[in-house]
Structure formats: C-alpha cells, structure tokens
Amino acid sequence: MAATDVDVFSFNTVVLRLLPVLGDITLQICSPSWLSQSSSVASFISRCCLSAPLQLHSLVVTNCLSFRWNEEKRSLNLGGHVGFDSLPDQLVSKSVTQGFCFNILCVGETGIGKSTLMNTLFNTMFENEEASHYQNGVYLRPRTYDLLESNVHLKLTIVDTVGFGDQINKEDSYKPIVDYIDTQFENYLQEELKIKRSLFNYHDTRIHICLYFIAPTGHSLKSLDLVTMKKLDSKVNIIPIIAKADTISKSELNKFKIKIMSELVSNGVQIYQFPTDDEAVSEINASMNALLPFAVVGSVEEVKVGNKTVRARQYPWGIVQVENENHCDFVKLREMLIRVNMEDLREQTHARHYELYRRCKLEEMGFKDTDPDSQPFSLQETYEAKRKEFLGDLQRKEEEMRQMFVNKVKETEAELKEKERELHDKFEQLKRMHQEEKRKVEEKRRDLEEEMNGFNRKKVAAETLSLSQPLKKDKDKKK
Ligand SMILES: Nc1nc2c(ncn2[C@@H]2O[C@H](COP(=O)(O)OP(=O)(O)O)[C@@H](O)[C@H]2O)c(=O)[nH]1
Ligand SMILES: [Mg+2]
Numbered sequence: 001m002a003a004t005d006v007d008v009f010s011f012n013t014v015v016l017r018l019l020p021v022l023g024d025i026t027l028q029i030c031s032p033s034w035l036s037q038s039s040s041v042a043s044f045i046s047r048c049c050l051s052a053p054l055q056l057h058s059l060v061v062t063n064c065l066s067f068r069w070n071e072e073k074r075s076l077n078l079g080g081h082v083g084f085d086s087l088p089d090q091l092v093s094k095s096v097t098q099g100f101c102f103n104i105l106c107v108g109e110t111g112i113g114k115s116t117l118m119n120t121l122f123n124t125m126f127e128n129e130e131a132s133h134y135q136n137g138v139y140l141r142p143r144t145y146d147l148l149e150s151n152v153h154l155k156l157t158i159v160d161t162v163g164f165g166d167q168i169n170k171e172d173s174y175k176p177i178v179d180y181i182d183t184q185f186e187n188y189l190q191e192e193l194k195i196k197r198s199l200f201n202y203h204d205t206r207i208h209i210c211l212y213f214i215a216p217t218g219h220s221l222k223s224l225d226l227v228t229m230k231k232l233d234s235k236v237n238i239i240p241i242i243a244k245a246d247t248i249s250k251s252e253l254n255k256f257k258i259k260i261m262s263e264l265v266s267n268g269v270q271i272y273q274f275p276t277d278d279e280a281v282s283e284i285n286a287s288m289n290a291l292l293p294f295a296v297v298g299s300v301e302e303v304k305v306g307n308k309t310v311r312a313r314q315y316p317w318g319i320v321q322v323e324n325e326n327h328c329d330f331v332k333l334r335e336m337l338i339r340v341n342m343e344d345l346r347e348q349t350h351a352r353h354y355e356l357y358r359r360c361k362l363e364e365m366g367f368k369d370t371d372p373d374s375q376p377f378s379l380q381e382t383y384e385a386k387r388k389e390f391l392g393d394l395q396r397k398e399e400e401m402r403q404m405f406v407n408k409v410k411e412t413e414a415e416l417k418e419k420e421r422e423l424h425d426k427f428e429q430l431k432r433m434h435q436e437e438k439r440k441v442e443e444k445r446r447d448l449e450e451e452m453n454g455f456n457r458k459k460v461a462a463e464t465l466s467l468s469q470p471l472k473k474d475k476d477k478k479k
Contacts, residue, residue, distance in 0.1 A: 012232075099153030101204045102342060103184075105236065106158065107228065108213025109165035113243045116298035117211075118158050120311060120322055121334055122147065125300065126158060127242060131322030135163025138173050140180040142205070156275050157205060160306035165224060174228040181207050181235045185357040192358075206354060208345045209272070209337065210236040214293060216248040218256050221263050229269045235353055237272035237345050239337070240264070245328045246313055246320040253295050260293055274336055275344050297322050 108112040116127040126145065141162050145153040159180065164173055184205045191202050212229055214221065229238055240260065245253060264271060271292065274285035299322050303312040313320045322330050337345075366386050367379070 030320050061176065062321070074308040083178060095103050096152055096288070098200070099155060100346075101157070102346065103157040103159065103205060103207050103209075105161070105177070105181070105207045105210040106213065107161045107164060107210055107232075108243060109215065112213045112215060113298050114211075116300065117213075117241075117296060119300045120298040120330065121338070122156070135166055138163045138176045140176055144203075146381055155203065159207065170224045173224060175227065175230045178231055180350070180359065185235075186361075188354065189358055189361060192351045206349055207236050208342075208349045210238045212238055212240045213243040214240055214260065216242050216253075216256070216295075218248050218252045219453065220259055226263065226267050226269065226443055229271070230267060234356060237348055237353070238269075239292035239333075241329075241333065242293055242295040244297065246297045246315075248295075257291075257293060257295070272345070272348070274341055281340055284340065285336075288332060291329065291332060294333045294336075296330045296333055297328040298330070356388065 004448065007200075031403070106118065108114050110132075115126070119125055119128070123148075139162050140159050142157050142159045144155060144157045147156050161177060164177075167173065182209060188202070188204065188206055191197060204385065210232060214225060229240070232238060242248070242253070242256065242260075274281075274288050276282040276286045276289070277323050295314060295319055299311050299313045299320075300311065301314065302309050303319055304310075305312065305315050305319060305321065310323045310324075313322075321327050325331050347414060366389075419478070
C-alpha cells in the first residue's frame with residue numbers, strides 16, 4: 001500500500017478481528033518504495049500498535065510487516081466451585097494407569113560391578129549372566145522388567161554394555177553404544193512421523209540415564225572413559241560414578257573425585273547436572289551436584305549389624321554398609337536418580353537429547369522452519385521441493401542407466417563386428433590356402449600324368465624294338 005493509502009482504522013477493523021483467532025498476521029506491502037521510507041513505516045506501525053493490543057513481531061525486508069496479538073490476560077473471579085482444580089489429580093490418575101518407562105544404560109568394564117549395583121538399586125535380583133572377558137567386540141544387551149511399587153507400574157529397561165573395555169584395540173568401543181542410543185531415538189522419530197501414531201502406548205526405549213562406571217584406580221580417567229563420555233554427552237544424560245568405592249581410601253577418594261571432575265571439565269565433557277530451577281529441590285540438587293561423581297558400593301548380601309539386617313560387604317577387618325552415608329554415596333545416588341530427579345531425566349531426554357537428534361535428522365532430510373528470507377517454511381513446500389529433487393535425481397539416474405545400456409550395447413555390437421571380421425578374414429585365408437593346395441595337387445597330377453605318358457611311350461618304343469630284333473637275326477643266319 002502507498003503511504004497515502006494507509007488507513008489505520010480499516011486495518012484495525014478487519015485485521016484485529018482475525019488476529020485473536022490467528023495469533024499473528026503478516027501484511028504484504030505492495031509498494032516497496034513506501035517501505036523504504038522508514039519514517040512512514042514507523043508512524044504506521046506506532047498508530048496500529050497504539051490503537052490495539054498489537055505487537056510488531058518482525059519487520060521483514062521482503063515487503064512484509066508481521067504483527068502478533070499481545071493482549072493481556074483478563075482475570076475473572078469465579079462465583080462458585082467449577083471443578084478444574086482437579087486437573088492435576090486427573091493427570092496423576094492417568095499417568096498412574098498408563099505406567100512409566102525408565103531406561104538405564106550401564107557403561108563400564110566387565111566385572112566393575114554394574115549388575116550388582118542395579119540389583120542393589122532396585123533391591124531385587126535381575127537375571128545376571130556373567131560376561132566373559134574374551135568378547136570380540138562390544139554389544140548392548142537390553143533387558144526389560146515390569147516393576148510395581150504402591151500401584152505405580154514402572155517398565156524398567158537396563159541396558160548392559162557387554163565386553164566393554166575387554167579388547168586390545170578399544171578405539172571403536174564407543175560406537176555400538178552411540179548406535180544403540182541413536183537407534184532408540186530413530187525408532188521414536190519413526191513412530192512420531194507415522195500417520196497413525198500410537199505414542200500413548202509406545203514402549204519408549206530411549207535411554208534416560210547413562211551410569212558411567214569409573215574404575216577406582218585413584219589415578220585419573222582412562223582415555224577410553226574420556227572418549228566414550230565425550231561421544232555420549234550430547235546424546236544422553238551422563239552420571240559418572242566411581243565403582244567399588246570400598247577399595248579406595250577416603251583421602252584418595254576425595255582427591256580422585258576432584259581429579260575426575262577437572263579432567264571432565266578440561267576435556268569439555270558435559271555431565272548431567274541435577275536441576276536447580278525448582279525451588280523444592282534446588283538446595284539438595286545443588287549440594288549433590290558438588291558431590292559428583294558419586295562413589296558407590298554395591299551388594300545384595302545381607303549382614304547383621306547390631307540388631308539390624310543391612311546390605312553390606314563383609315571383610316576380615318570390618319563391614320562396608322551400602323546404605324550408610326559415611327561409607328559410600330549409594331544412598332545419594334538412589335535419592336537423586338530415583339526419588340528426586342527421575343522425571344527430570346525423562347524430560348531432559350525428550351526435550352534436549354531427542355530434540356537435538358530430531359532436529360539434525362529433519363535438517364538432514366531437508367526440512368527447515370524458515371526459508372532464506374526468514375519466512376515460515378511450509379511442510380508442503382518442503383515435501384514438494386524434496387519430491388522434485390527426488391524425481392530429478394531419479395530421472396538423471398534413469399538417463400545415466402539408459403546411456404550406460406546404450407554404450408554397453410554399442411560396445412558389444414562393435415566387439416561382435418570385430419569378431420565377425422576376424423572370422424571372415426580367417427575364412428578367406430583358409431580359402432586361399434585351400435585353393436593353393438588344390439593348385440599344387442593339380443600341378444602334381446599333371447606332372448604325374450606327363451611322366452606316365454612318357455613312360456608309356458618309352459614302353460611302346462621298347463616293345464616295338466624288341467619285336468624287330470629277332471627277324472633281323474634270322475635273316476643274318478640264312479645268309
Ligand atoms: N569390592 C567390591 N566388589 C564389588 C562391588 N560390586 C560388585 N562387586 C563384585 O565384583 C564382581 C563383578 O560384579 P558384577 O556386578 O558381576 O560386574 P559387571 O560385570 O560389571 O556386571 C562380583 O564378584 C561382585 O561381587 C563393590 O562395590 N565393591
Ligand atoms: Mg554384569
């Protein structure tokens with residue numbers, strides 16, 4: 001529109017009726033010269049925005065003004081009880097009926113105490129197969145269990161990294177783990193992209209937490225630990241734990257914890273931080289963040305201490321109690337992992353790690369939110385563009401194949417012709433040889449005939465001569 005045509009009143013009466021419904025609206029300016037006069041644009045915008053609860057969302061160079069409805073919420077007092085205050089209860093009831101999924105990935109060398117810790121954590125005996133140290137490579141073994149606690153169903157999947165750290169060449173040990181995590185994301189994405197989705201009863205196998213078991217060496221992290229954690233940190237929530245913490249002294253443990261954290265920081269490894277934005281748990285979470293990595297001890301053995309039976313490891317010199325906070329950080333780990341932050345771990349997995357995977361995957365497939373002019377990119381357009389690209393590719397490939405086929409036929413034809421020519425030459429040569437032979441035989445035959453004729457002539461002459469000789473002798477005697 002030209003500067004003189006700007007009619008804020010009619011703009012408001014038409015557009016403002018649509019805006020609360022649409023949420024935002026974009027005006028196409030037909031006169032680029034008007035748009036370039038910044039003073040007229042500014043006055044138009046301010047008049048529009050003053051006369052209605054509008055907010056200029058974006059002023060785009062492509063002749064568009066984009067507005068967004070910015071009305072303040074209007075609060076009202078209810079005359080009596082309506083009942084929507086039961087909404088949280090409805091949500092709780094629905095979630096309890098549906099049940100929950102929680103998936104733990106245990107990464108650590110064979111024999112470091114992964115299975116024992118899982119048994120200790122959930123106070124049960126999961127089926128454990130002792131892994132051998134002679135695996136050719138690393139593979140992931142998921143096992144799913146249905147657990148029930150006070151009417152709450154938990155579908156728990158524990159994924160074990162079998163053979164991790166057992167190979168001489170550990171260069172590719174992290175790959176099966178990364179692949180497994182990506183496959184679970186991919187499965188979820190595929191379900192989301194289906195036309196008929198059933199996410200409400202979908203068995204979500206995405207990994208919510210990776211417990212990384214560090215050997216209690218007291219030295220420093222192994223390069224395998226650093227490489228693996230670095231490869232995983234953008235895909236999963238990592239909580240590093242020092243395993244078998246009963247085998248390291250208290251002062252060594254403190255130094256080891258500091259060393260591990262400084263190594264993680266200097267190598268840019270992002271581990272999971274317990275959230276501190278929720279007031280109810282911010283204090284405890286902040287204090288626990290400072291205690292990472294947790295030093296844990298696992299045991300399912302029950303030992304009598306005083307008049308209480310506790311889970312502990314018994315040594316000739318004393319007893320290490322798993323749930324004694326002076327002995328190890330097991331209780332802290334259980335508190336943080338299960339009782340305080342389980343939902344945050346699930347949420348982080350969906351909102352951060354899966355979102356990143358989904359974004360990269362969709363971008364890889366050619367989907368975008370905005371085009372180069374910052375205009376919203378429609379799915380339909382993307383699909384059409386991709387389809388066109390795909391069809392073009394297909395046509396090009398078809399043409400290439402056709403050309404290849406034609407070339408091949410031509411080549412074969414030329415080869416056949418060459419062979420035919422060779423055969424023809426050979427035939428001609430043989431024919432010539434045959435004629436030559438024939439000529440020679442003919443010559444020989446003629447020679448032989450001549451010889452025979454000569455011989456016959458000589459024979460006749462000889463016979464004639466021998467007949468005339470006796471007559472002459474008789475005549476001589478008579479004389
Ligand atoms: N000292 C000590 N030994 C442990 C601890 N946890 C497990 N173990 C022992 O380490 C061995 C291997 O444990 P396991 O859980 O099978 O290891 P995984 O191969 O990592 O699953 C077993 O003999 C366990 O009793 C621990 O916290 N401290
Ligand atoms: Mg095991």
